[in-house]
Amino acid sequence: MIDRLEKEVDMLERHLQVLKMVIENEPIGIVKMSNETGYPHHKVRYSLRVLEEENLIEPSSQGAIKTERTAEFVDDLDGKIDDIVDKLEGMKIEDVAEIEG
Template sequence: MIDRLEKEVDMLERHLQVLRIVIESEPIGIVKMSNETGYPHHKVRYSLRVLEEETLIEPSSQGAITTERTAEFVEELDGKIDGIVEKLDGMKIEDAPEAES
């Protein structure tokens, strides 16, 4: 159960890293992004597809570029992540009595 969540967080981290690179270096292509991130081309391509589906980037003849929606998403991102972290902190079972074997 937790392993799936960890994989999802890793994938989200990759998507956000790809978005950050597009914001900083637009327009930018898959090969350059792959070289900068160390992610294989197919993973960069998948992240770009996800970001495009969310209308955060769009393709251009020179590479990926941001959209009108990108700035608003970035402004809201920290607050949403903080909310998720708070929710996850509330799920901890630190003070629960130890389970019997």
């Protein structure tokens, strides 16, 4: 159960790292992103496709570039991550002695 969540978080981390590279280096292509991140080309390509479906990036002849929606997404991102962290913190089972007792 928790393994699935961990995989999703890892994938989200990759998507956000790819988005950050686009923001900082646009236009940027798959090969450069793969070389700089160490992610295989197919994983970078998948992240780019997900980001494009969310309208956060778009392709150009020189590589991926950000869209009008990118800045708003980034502005909201920290708050959304904080909300998720708070929710996860609330799920912790703090005192194992209570469970065993």
